[in-house]
Amino acid sequence: MEQARARDTAAPQPYASAHVLGQAGPRQPGAQARVPEQARGEHTHSEPPAPRTVQRHSVRGQILEALRTALVDGELTPGKVYSAPVLGERFGVSATPVREAMQQLAVEGAVEVVPNRGFRVSERTPCELAELAEVRALIEVPVMLRLARTIPAARWCALRPLAEATAAAAAVGDRASYAETDRAFHRAVLALAGNQQLVMVADDLHRRSQWPLTGAPVIRRADLVADAAEHMALLEALTAQDLPVVQSLVREHFTGAEG
Structure with a gap:
């Protein structure tokens, strides 16, 4: 073999893409020495700095699929409570994308939220x-x-x-x-x-x-x-x-x- 989501901190630094800040292209003959702000990768008011958020969502999506695979494979035991920080260490990410992925699984009915503890894998009959x-x-x-x-x-x-x-x-x-x-x-x-x-x-x-x-x-x-x-x-x-x-x-x- 949906949805309120937490808006915590961004994913850990190792997942930040190198292209977040953008790069200026090579200078053409006759071009002015000063590179326009947008070409330098600096964001203007009409172009908000969104790439870091997109990257975090990408990590969350990967964790969601990994958790779904673990559910199907039986690696996550029905009835057992798992915390986001512990699962984050397992996948090498912060607790934030794990928590967001688990909340999506809670909406789908795969897990239940256990306040102050984590998420319990639903027991099915x-x-x-x-x-x-x-x-x-x-x-x-x-x-x-x-x-x-x-x-x-x-x-x-x-x-x-x-x-x-x-x-x-x-x-x-x-x-x-x-x-x-x-x-x-x-x-x-x-x-x-x-x-x-x-x-x-x-x-x-x-x-x-x-x-x-x-x-x-x-x-x-x-x-x-x-x-x-x-x-x-x-x-x-x-x-x-x-x-x-x-x-x-x-x-x-x-x-x-x-x-």
């Missing part, structure tokens, strides 16, 4: 996973049946590389890569409906379905391989406009190893 599968089916099954009737075979063939990517990740047992390629495949299928809001909602539900269950054993490579094989089978059914098989595969797929 089989009932919650079943509910997610039901909602996903209610949304995606009708859409895929409609697409099966209207999308030409060539469009489905173009998605084969995405299905093959899930199979490659599954073959080596890479759960984090499988989670990402699995979502990419489903996003590409649903994108053919031309409804971006649908894609966003479905992807959020999909991501939540990939978080490990409390006390559940680690997903086996064989489970991932079987789940990935359903992607290719689904493409074949969509290409053949076999509506009963499409409906059956989509419903069963949501209850698989990684949905």
